[in-house]
Amino acid sequence: MPPQKPLSIALIGVGGVGTAFLSQLAHLQSHLRAKNKTDIRLVLIRRSNAQILESSWRGLDIGTAVKQLEDQRSSGGKLLGFEETCVHLATAPGQVVLVDCTSDPQIAGAYPGVLKKGISIVTPNKKAFSSSFSDWQEIFSIAANGPNAGEREKGHGFIFHESTVGAGLPVLSTLTELIETGDEVTKIEGVFSGTMSFLFNSFNPVAGGGGSFSAEVGKAKELGYTEPDPRDDLNGLDVARKLTILARLTGLPIESPTSFAVQSLIPKELESCASADEFMEKLGEFDSRMDDLKASATASGKVIRFVGSIDVGKGEVKVGLEEFEKSHPIAALKGSDNIINFYTKRYGSNPLIIQGAGAGAEVTAMGVTGDLLRVIRLLK
Amino acid sequence: MPPQKPLSIALIGVGGVGTAFLSQLAHLQSHLRAKNKTDIRLVLIRRSNAQILESSWRGLDIGTAVKQLEDQRSSGGKLLGFEETCVHLATAPGQVVLVDCTSDPQIAGAYPGVLKKGISIVTPNKKAFSSSFSDWQEIFSIAANGPNAGEREKGHGFIFHESTVGAGLPVLSTLTELIETGDEVTKIEGVFSGTMSFLFNSFNPVAGGGGSFSAEVGKAKELGYTEPDPRDDLNGLDVARKLTILARLTGLPIESPTSFAVQSLIPKELESCASADEFMEKLGEFDSRMDDLKASATASGKVIRFVGSIDVGKGEVKVGLEEFEKSHPIAALKGSDNIINFYTKRYGSNPLIIQGAGAGAEVTAMGVTGDLLRVIRLLK
Numbered sequence: 001m002p003p004q005k006p007l008s009i010a011l012i013g014v015g016g017v018g019t020a021f022l023s024q025l026a027h028l029q030s031h032l033r034a035k036n037k038t039d040i041r042l043v044l045i046r047r048s049n050a051q052i053l054e055s056s057w058r059g060l061d062i063g064t065a066v067k068q069l070e071d072q073r074s075s076g077g078k079l080l081g082f083e084e085t086c087v088h089l090a091t092a093p094g095q096v097v098l099v100d101c102t103s104d105p106q107i108a109g110a111y112p113g114v115l116k117k118g119i120s121i122v123t124p125n126k127k128a129f130s131s132s133f134s135d136w137q138e139i140f141s142i143a144a145n146g147p148n149a150g151e152r153e154k155g156h157g158f159i160f161h162e163s164t165v166g167a168g169l170p171v172l173s174t175l176t177e178l179i180e181t182g183d184e185v186t187k188i189e190g191v192f193s194g195t196m197s198f199l200f201n202s203f204n205p206v207a208g209g210g211g212s213f214s215a216e217v218g219k220a221k222e223l224g225y226t227e228p229d230p231r232d233d234l235n236g237l238d239v240a241r242k243l244t245i246l247a248r249l250t251g252l253p254i255e256s257p258t259s260f261a262v263q264s265l266i267p268k269e270l271e272s273c274a275s276a277d278e279f280m281e282k283l284g285e286f287d288s289r290m291d292d293l294k295a296s297a298t299a300s301g302k303v304i305r306f307v308g309s310i311d312v313g314k315g316e317v318k319v320g321l322e323e324f325e326k327s328h329p330i331a332a333l334k335g336s337d338n339i340i341n342f343y344t345k346r347y348g349s350n351p352l353i354i355q356g357a358g359a360g361a362e363v364t365a366m367g368v369t370g371d372l373l374r375v376i377r378l379l380k
Numbered sequence: 381m382p383p384q385k386p387l388s389i390a391l392i393g394v395g396g397v398g399t400a401f402l403s404q405l406a407h408l409q410s411h412l413r414a415k416n417k418t419d420i421r422l423v424l425i426r427r428s429n430a431q432i433l434e435s436s437w438r439g440l441d442i443g444t445a446v447k448q449l450e451d452q453r454s455s456g457g458k459l460l461g462f463e464e465t466c467v468h469l470a471t472a473p474g475q476v477v478l479v480d481c482t483s484d485p486q487i488a489g490a491y492p493g494v495l496k497k498g499i500s501i502v503t504p505n506k507k508a509f510s511s512s513f514s515d516w517q518e519i520f521s522i523a524a525n526g527p528n529a530g531e532r533e534k535g536h537g538f539i540f541h542e543s544t545v546g547a548g549l550p551v552l553s554t555l556t557e558l559i560e561t562g563d564e565v566t567k568i569e570g571v572f573s574g575t576m577s578f579l580f581n582s583f584n585p586v587a588g589g590g591g592s593f594s595a596e597v598g599k600a601k602e603l604g605y606t607e608p609d610p611r612d613d614l615n616g617l618d619v620a621r622k623l624t625i626l627a628r629l630t631g632l633p634i635e636s637p638t639s640f641a642v643q644s645l646i647p648k649e650l651e652s653c654a655s656a657d658e659f660m661e662k663l664g665e666f667d668s669r670m671d672d673l674k675a676s677a678t679a680s681g682k683v684i685r686f687v688g689s690i691d692v693g694k695g696e697v698k699v700g701l702e703e704f705e706k707s708h709p710i711a712a713l714k715g716s717d718n719i720i721n722f723y724t725k726r727y728g729s730n731p732l733i734i735q736g737a738g739a740g741a742e743v744t745a746m747g748v749t750g751d752l753l754r755v756i757r758l759l760k
Contacts (some may be wrong), residue, residue, distance in 0.1 A: 027562035035527075147415070170557070174550050181548075181749040182407035206707070266734065327586070329735075332712060337730050347742055350717050352549065352736035355709075362726045367563040378757060 001297050004036055006094035007376065008057060010044035012082075013101035014066055016361035017124060017368070023102055025370040026062040031338045038376050043092060044085065045069050053085060057092050061288075064334035082110060090117040095379045097157075097372060100125045101365075104119065109135075115142045115157040118380070124163030124364050129248070130241035133255050136248055145378070158375050163367030165242045166338045166358040174354060175249055175342065184345040185250050189309040192242045194336035194359035195233040196306035201333055204294050204303045206326045213290035216282040221280070225336055229276040234265040236306075239319045243308040250312050259282075263320025265306070299321045329353060384416055387756065388393040388437060390424035390499075392444055392462075393481030395506055396741035397543075397726045399483055399747070403536050404749040406442040409630060418756050423472060424465065425449050428482075434467060437472050438734045462490060470497040475501025475759045477537075477752060480505045481745075485559035489515075497538040500759070502751035504543030504744050509628070510621035512637050516628055525637035525758070542749030545572065545622045546718050552752075553674040555629055558724055565630050567723040567733075569689040572622045574716035575613040576686035578605045581713055584674050584683045594663040600667035601660070605716055616686075619654040619699045623688040630692050645686070677703045683711050709733060 009025065011018055019041050022042075029040040032265045045066070054060050060068065067340035080088075089096050097180025098114055100107050108128035111121055129136060143159040152158075165171045178185055191317035202325035203216045210216065217234070220226050226233050240257035247254045254260065264280075267286040273279040297304045302323040305328060310317050324331040331338050338358025341351035357363050389405065391398055402422075409420040421439025425432050425446070430453035433676065436439045440448065461470075469476050478488050478494055488508035491501055496665045502685065508519060520526035523539040545551045558565055560708035568665070571577045578592050583596045600606050620637035627634045646659075647666040653659040684704040687710060690697050704711040713719050718738025721731035737743050 024562050028560075030559075031562075061677060070749075168561075168726075170554050170734075173553070177550070177750045177753070180411075180753055181746045182404050182411075183746065216445065219483050327712065329709070329712070332709070335730050346548075347737055350715050350737060354550075354734060357727055357730060357734035361401075366558075366563065366726060368563045370557045373557070373560055378760070380758070380760075 003031070004039035004059070005039060005380075006039045006050055007091075007093060007379070008041050008043040008059075008092040008096045009048075009372075010085075010087070010089050010096060011042065011043075011065075011097060011099045011101065012046045012107060014045065014047050014069065015102075016102065017364045018101035019066060020361040020365035021099060021368050022065060025372075026366055028369060028372070029062060030137050036112060041094075044089060044347060046082075047073075048084070049079060051079060051085065053080070053088060055088060058362065061272045075121070079341075082107060083113065086110070086114055086117060086119065089119060095120065097122060097375055099123065099368060099372070101368065103127060105131070107232050111159065111168055112138050112142050115139070115144075116152055118155045118157055120144075120157035121159045122368050122375060123159075123161050124167070124368055126164045126241045126245065127163075129164055130257050131159055132243040133248070133253055141187055148154050156374065158378055160371035160374055161245075163364045164245055166340060166354065166369065167360065168363035168366035169340070169356050169358060171340050171354055172249065174243075175246065176350075177344075178342060179250070180345055183347075185312055185342060186345065187343040187352075188250070188340065189307060189311065189330070189343070190340040191305060191330060191338055192239045192308050192335055192340070192358065193233065193306065194338060194357070195220060195226050195230075196239065197333055197338060197358075198223075198336040200303075200305050201227075201288070201335065204305075206331055208298075210294075212284065214280075214287050217283060218280060226326045229279075231266055231273075231276065234262050236262045239306070239308045243310060243317050243319055247310045247317050248310075250310065251313065252317070254314050254317060260317040261320065267323075273295055296360055301326065305330055305333075329355070332366070384413070384422060385760075386419045386437070387473075387759070388421050388423040388439075388469070388472040388474060389479060389548050389752075390426075390465075390476060391479045391481065392423065392424075392426045392487060393484075394427050394449065395481065395746045396616055397536050398479075398481035399446060400741040401479060401748050402442055402445060404745055405752075408491035408749060408752070409536055409652045412621055412756075423476075424469060425700065426462075426465070427453075428741070429459060429522035430454055431459060433460070433467065433468060435468060459483060459604060463493065466494055466497060466499065469499060469749075475500065477502060477755055479695065479748060479752070481748070482508060484512070488518045491539065492518050495519070495524075495539060498537055500524075500534045500537035500755045501539045501542050502755060504716050504748055505541075505548070506544045506621045506625065508623040509541055509544055510637050511650070513633055514575055515652055522600050523722065526529050532727035536679070540754055541625075542751050543744045544625055546720060546734065547740065548743035548746035548750065549718060549720070549734050549738055551627075551720050552629065553734065555626065555722065556656075558722060558726075558732075559630070565722060565724040566725065567689065567691055567694055568626055568630070568720065569687060569710070569723070570720035571685060571710060571713055571718055572619045572688050572720070572738065573613065573686065574718060574737070575600060575606050575610075576619065576715055577718060577738075577742045578603075578627075578716040580683075580685050583670070584685075585676070586711055590674075592664065594660075594667050597663060598660060609659075611653075611656065611659055616642045616644050616699050619686070620621050623690060623699055627690045627692075630690065632690070632692065632695050632697070634697060640697040641688075641700065645701075673701065681706065685713075 094120045105127040144152035240262045246258045308319045339355040476499045485507040524532035620642045624637045688699045719735040
């Protein structure tokens with residue numbers, strides 16, 4: 001039997017996704033150890049106000065790591081800076097993978113330096129991939145799996161971010177395979193937000209009916225389907241970030257998620273609301289606008305959905321409301337599911353479709369764990 | 381720049397899929413050469429009655445390889461045996477990948493020996509994976525990516541077969557990732573045959589109508605959607621083979637594709653027909669049976685579809701006709717598309733769905749090329 005190869009995992013962010021990732025990591029650790037393959041060790045766990053760096057590199061107990069971090073926090077003390085922490089991490093024996101389960105733009109900003117240290121990155125954090133195009137270019141010019149050859153030979157790390165679009169659904173891996181095997185992707189269209197999916201499946205169901213738009217937003221908020229401030233969903237920026245990532249993967253040099261047409265569902269008159277509460281209180285005054293859109297779609301036998309689309313040939317990216325025939329897979333979506341349609345030369349008139357839950361801690365963590373498996377295979 | 385790593389490709393079978401694969405291989409070759417990465421060389425092209433083994437290992441011109449093979453055939457001569465050819469292949473510099481684009485059970489039977497020689501295999505040939513369970517176990521006990529550790533260290537090859545289910549759709553890779561990341565797959569259900577999809581979408585459309593069953597079979601045959609002998613589709617064995625593969629991947633020890641309930645759509649009375657023509661002539665006499673099934677489904681607002689399903693917990697595999705609500709994604713399928721629903725603990729009540737063309741030379745070859753990319757990454 002060959003000796004087990006040590007692989008050090010550094011986790012930042014222990015909210016819902018980070019915690020779900022730890023439980024999947026524990027499963028993977030015992031699975032790989034039983035087969036005498038990679039020896040996974042959790043060497044860092046960090047949140048905004050505390051961290052444990054296990055600098056003997058033997059690894060923390062994954063099952064109790066969050067509890068240990070809680071105790072650490074209550075003991076106080078100054079937090080080591082993230083960059084300095086990475087300098088330590090780079091001295092671990094064997095390979096190191098940083099798992100960024102935050103949505104922190106500052107951590108994202110540090111990726112180029114992390115990759116140059118030979119540390120690989122897997123993350124559901126959209127910030128690094130959906131901000132300025134120069135950030136994207138820098139990351140992939142450095143990463144060992146970027147389009148430039150030879151970076152691995154320089155000792156750089158790999159980077160994967162499947163969960164930045166559609167959570168654990170195989171969206172980025174499928175798009176990448178279509179492109180790598182020489183297919184021509186002509187159009188991508190879909191529902192990329194669990195919140196928007198739930199809202200429009202309730203507001204304008206195929207079977208008819210549905211409450212007022214403000215009532216549905218209120219219901220979605222109560223059920224936990226929206227961000228604490230629903231305006232963070234309704235402004236369309238989350239969808240725009242996902243479209244930015246997909247469009248860049250098809251080769252389009254999208255400057256930023258605000259450099260194309262994004263329809264906000266926040267009425268202009270409410271843009272200056274001071275609080276989420278004030279916004280929710282006043283949203284009902286504008287229900288007639290959404291009712292009109294629904295009525296107009298109904299008149300032509302259609303329903304409205306909040307979608308994103310990329311016309312690759314024209315280089316056009318759009319985010320906003322569109323009407324769909326009731327028999328269209330986008331109209332027939334259920335609950336808070338996402339759906340992504342890839343139209344390609346090879347697949348012809350019927351797209352390749354990926355559909356399912358596109359949000360939630362467990363499925364998001366699954367995308368991260370899947371990326372970790374990809375890195376493990378590449379690091380052999 | 382690091383030196384290019386040579387990778388020798390040996391293709392058997394130059395029908396529709398083999399030819400489409402060659403064109404994708406040409407694309408991949410120039411892509412990888414341009415980046416100074418892997419240097420792909422086509423060193424063998426073989427059909428049942430001729431082959432060219434380019435034993436200087438510099439590689440054939442991919443664009444004219446089929447033409448060269450045609451010329452070879454007309455020149456006659458005795459064909460070197462497959463096993464003997466593999467002995468030669470194993471002496472190529474660098475790694476070798478066998479691309480089996482036949483549906484030949486004899487080639488499939490040779491896989492264990494090929495893998496032991498260190499040659500990796502990528503294939504859409506279902507035979508090796510859907511025949512006896514002991515064949516399956518033997519292959520994966522030898523393959524470097526099987527569940528046993530250490531086989532790579534013995535110099536064994538890798539094996540991938542994405543295209544054996546749903547052609548180029550990411551079906552096996554998605555199922556594998558669900559399992560590897562620790563999800564619990566509870567049920568798999570779907571339409572796994574482009575022929576059956578087309579037949580029932582035409583015979584029993586959601587919108588109502590549709591011709592008689594025998595007329596629809598005739599139409600499908602004319603349009604090239606069926607095998608030359610439509611009984612090869614209607615007996616359900618093709619679907620049963622795919623279900624066998626999926627069920628085995630979930631861990632069920634399925635003995636063979638005939639060891640579970642498979643509904644054949646060939647009327648008992650016509651099982652003894654001597655020819656496809658005789659069968660097609662007489663099929664209309666049994667149309668009332670299918671009409672009755674359609675009427676009964678219609679009465680409860682449903683449609684009938686030919687599906688396969690695996691209840692993982694109960695260890696039950698079934699292939700045959702089922703009724704579905706008109707709003708169900710399986711009912712709403714279009715054309716000859718496949719749809720695969722993965723029900724898992726993590727995804728909850730709404731399944732993870734993969735949908736799109738599940739047959740055709742181009743998309744089948746795409747799955748093979750995608751597998752080749754997987755092998756290239758692992759061979760680094």
